[in-house]
Amino acid sequence: MSCAAASPASRAARINALRGKPERAATLPDYQQRRYDSPCPLVSRAVRARLSASQRNASRSVLHISSRFQPLTLSHAPVHSGALQASHNLGSTMSKKPQMGASKQAHAADDAKGAAAASAVTASAIAASYDDQIRPLLDAVDRLRHLKITQEGIQLPTIVVVGDQSSGKSSVLESLAGISLPRGQGICTRVPLVMRSGRVVATTEAKVADAINAATAEIAGAGKGISDAPITLVVRKRGVPDLTLVDLPGITRVPVQGQPEDIYDQIARIIKEYISPKESIILNVLSATVDFPTCESIRMSQQVDRTGERTLAVVTKVDKLREGLLEKVTMDDVNIGLGYVCVRNRIGDETYDQARVEEERLFKYHPLLSRIDKSMVGIPVLAQRLMQIQASIIAKCLPDIVKQINDRLSRSSSELDQMPQDLNNVADAVRVFFHIVKQVCTSLEKILVRGEFDEYPEEREFHGTARIAEMLSGYAKKLPAQCPRSSDELFLMEELRILEETKGINLPNFLPRPAFLVMLKKKIETVDQVPQDLVNGVWEYVEDLVMKILLKHSDNFPQVQPSCRRAVQTLMDKARARSAQHVRELMEMELVADYTANPDYMKTWAEIMEGYDKFMEAVEDTTKPTRVTLHGFGEVDVSHLRVHADLAGKAFDLRARLTAYWKSIVLRLVDGLALHVLLRVKQLVEKDLEEELGNELLSNKFAGVERMLAPSPGTGTKRERLKKSIVLLRQSKEVVANIMDRISAAGEV
Numbered sequence: 001m002s003c004a005a006a007s008p009a010s011r012a013a014r015i016n017a018l019r020g021k022p023e024r025a026a027t028l029p030d031y032q033q034r035r036y037d038s039p040c041p042l043v044s045r046a047v048r049a050r051l052s053a054s055q056r057n058a059s060r061s062v063l064h065i066s067s068r069f070q071p072l073t074l075s076h077a078p079v080h081s082g083a084l085q086a087s088h089n090l091g092s093t094m095s096k097k098p099q100m101g102a103s104k105q106a107h108a109a110d111d112a113k114g115a116a117a118a119s120a121v122t123a124s125a126i127a128a129s130y131d132d133q134i135r136p137l138l139d140a141v142d143r144l145r146h147l148k149i150t151q152e153g154i155q156l157p158t159i160v161v162v163g164d165q166s167s168g169k170s171s172v173l174e175s176l177a178g179i180s181l182p183r184g185q186g187i188c189t190r191v192p193l194v195m196r197s198g199r200v201v202a203t204t205e206a207k208v209a210d211a212i213n214a215a216t217a218e219i220a221g222a223g224k225g226i227s228d229a230p231i232t233l234v235v236r237k238r239g240v241p242d243l244t245l246v247d248l249p250g251i252t253r254v255p256v257q258g259q260p261e262d263i264y265d266q267i268a269r270i271i272k273e274y275i276s277p278k279e280s281i282i283l284n285v286l287s288a289t290v291d292f293p294t295c296e297s298i299r300m301s302q303q304v305d306r307t308g309e310r311t312l313a314v315v316t317k318v319d320k321l322r323e324g325l326l327e328k329v330t331m332d333d334v335n336i337g338l339g340y341v342c343v344r345n346r347i348g349d350e351t352y353d354q355a356r357v358e359e360e361r362l363f364k365y366h367p368l369l370s371r372i373d374k375s376m377v378g379i380p381v382l383a384q385r386l387m388q389i390q391a392s393i394i395a396k397c398l399p400d401i402v403k404q405i406n407d408r409l410s411r412s413s414s415e416l417d418q419m420p421q422d423l424n425n426v427a428d429a430v431r432v433f434f435h436i437v438k439q440v441c442t443s444l445e446k447i448l449v450r451g452e453f454d455e456y457p458e459e460r461e462f463h464g465t466a467r468i469a470e471m472l473s474g475y476a477k478k479l480p481a482q483c484p485r486s487s488d489e490l491f492l493m494e495e496l497r498i499l500e501e502t503k504g505i506n507l508p509n510f511l512p513r514p515a516f517l518v519m520l521k522k523k524i525e526t527v528d529q530v531p532q533d534l535v536n537g538v539w540e541y542v543e544d545l546v547m548k549i550l551l552k553h554s555d556n557f558p559q560v561q562p563s564c565r566r567a568v569q570t571l572m573d574k575a576r577a578r579s580a581q582h583v584r585e586l587m588e589m590e591l592v593a594d595y596t597a598n599p600d601y602m603k604t605w606a607e608i609m610e611g612y613d614k615f616m617e618a619v620e621d622t623t624k625p626t627r628v629t630l631h632g633f634g635e636v637d638v639s640h641l642r643v644h645a646d647l648a649g650k651a652f653d654l655r656a657r658l659t660a661y662w663k664s665i666v667l668r669l670v671d672g673l674a675l676h677v678l679l680r681v682k683q684l685v686e687k688d689l690e691e692e693l694g695n696e697l698l699s700n701k702f703a704g705v706e707r708m709l710a711p712s713p714g715t716g717t718k719r720e721r722l723k724k725s726i727v728l729l730r731q732s733k734e735v736v737a738n739i740m741d742r743i744s745a746a747g748e749v
Helices: 008-018 081-087 090-094 102-146 169-177 208-220 263-275 296-304 325-331 352-365 379-417 426-449 464-478 493-502 513-525 529-553 558-592 599-609 612-620 639-709 713-748
Strands: 062-067 159-163 193-197 231-236 245-247 281-287 311-316 340-342 627-630 634-637
Touching: 102 379, 102 713, 159 169, 159 263, 159 296, 159 379, 169 245, 169 281, 169 311, 169 352, 169 379, 208 231, 263 296, 281 296, 281 379, 311 325, 311 379, 325 340, 340 379, 352 379, 379 713, 426 464, 426 529, 426 639, 464 529, 464 639, 493 513, 493 639, 513 558, 513 639, 529 558, 529 639, 558 639, 599 639, 612 627, 612 639
Parallel strands: 159 245, 159 281, 193 231, 281 311, 311 340
Antiparallel strands: 062 231, 193 245, 627 634
């Protein structure tokens, strides 16, 4: 095998692999010679495991199985290291085979000795290389997982194993880990199986499959359904490679009895959840007996990895289809960027050592399979390739992990600094309370008085002066610019009726003042609700704004927020009452006297009265047309007024005075109410709010602010969470800093 000796050239190649420069094999197809430049893979929150090698001097191994719901631990009595070694001893396994001919036995013995020697040399070379260069990277990631850095949203690399149903996925994992997984007809893997390893003690492995089946039944039920809740298998055993692997359910389109009708959609959803991130490495397991382009797993991986730059293919069952396999793995019809590795998995009751010997013999002596480059065949090659890929990913990923750690550490530290300090007595509480009130009033003054909104540049509802100005503009538009009159009533008929009812014993050429006042009252009553609607809208908006600002600044003391809310509601009720009273007074002032010093009144009245003679001529002279155009009124019909010629002149004058005076009324209603609103808002911000909050919380011997001394459950929990987060992030930062230093030092050698 190409990795059988640790020559200086191979050592240099491994160093280049660590730095992201994989060795270029002259005999490999071009697509396998591409440099892997994709971003580092990240582990899903559900995936928190690693398959790592034990220390070379470890004498035992341990298997643990856990599920998301309840940890299940498989731990048996320790097995003596000698017995464990015997079970892996090639000579003892070979002795169990049937007797062969003398020449065949000798040939097999030579093969076995050669395989054992090559395996020993390979293991030694790999161990020396990875312990020296790659192991620190894996240890760093393992340490980060142990610290549970993923809880901070920082994900870590993993390799996701996908494949069609019965393609041999679990068998590949068995060969890599050296343990037996559940087997059977149909879907064997019904939940994501996360495999990781450790370095210490171990036991027998006979009940691993049973434990996995029990955990699967607990999660996915006893039937044939599936679940996205993962099982974690911790393998602590000598001789297994340092890898993080996730075995996913095999893809099947046709549900069998006991499976849901949407089994394909469920499996596809789980697979895409794991392989969709661009950082994930896809280990696509393909059966040699099928056309690769038709494999569903290929289709899914191509959907998320079109260039194939993060996909490695493992071809299983090579002993069942030997002719044409070389062409299938070298032509690369399905764009596998990281290349192919052909393997022979364990068959029947073979031990893992026997399976490796048979695999090596198959690819060495078979007339067709032996033509495949040795760097593309065998479980040892697959393990080495996966470790190189994972180590390269981790090295590339570390700078981004450092950045994420620093960003989250800075954010958590800043958030903790902004947390309220602990209050020891009422004096502290009063001081903090007035500080909060000052902050609230300052923000409200900027928003509602000065028109500054730098605190909320994009939130229009917090631009107070602009919103109130919009309300005032809408209010002015709702007030009629012309004196209101009925659209379907004949010209001046309303004035004639009022004049008839207000006539008295007086000189005939005087306009009765009561008639004017009656008309004025009727016109004002048509708009008296408009000012009230304005002040209601303004105070509703101001109350909402004040409450939001107050709750924001008192967020660290939710125990006093009900009192603050009560104070604001009381204050707003008072403000509404004052404004309602002001509106009533405005209306009463308009009715108490017909007065204005506005010169526009006389000017407008005079302009209208210029048409008086023209109007009277049309009324009194029956030979004249009955339709006449008048300034201020437009074209009107006066035919109905000829029978009221004695009062028509007074009616015209009354209408002219009301029309001219109405402009002054509207101006007073708009200006007076606008100034009232601005004044009351200013008083609320500068004085009223502080007084009301003080009365509510400082009365009754400071009973309100005393509640600030009681720690809020949410605040206390948040403070503890931030402290733990900062500790975790600092530890993680130290772990990553150490490995970055080692990488830098290695690069200088």
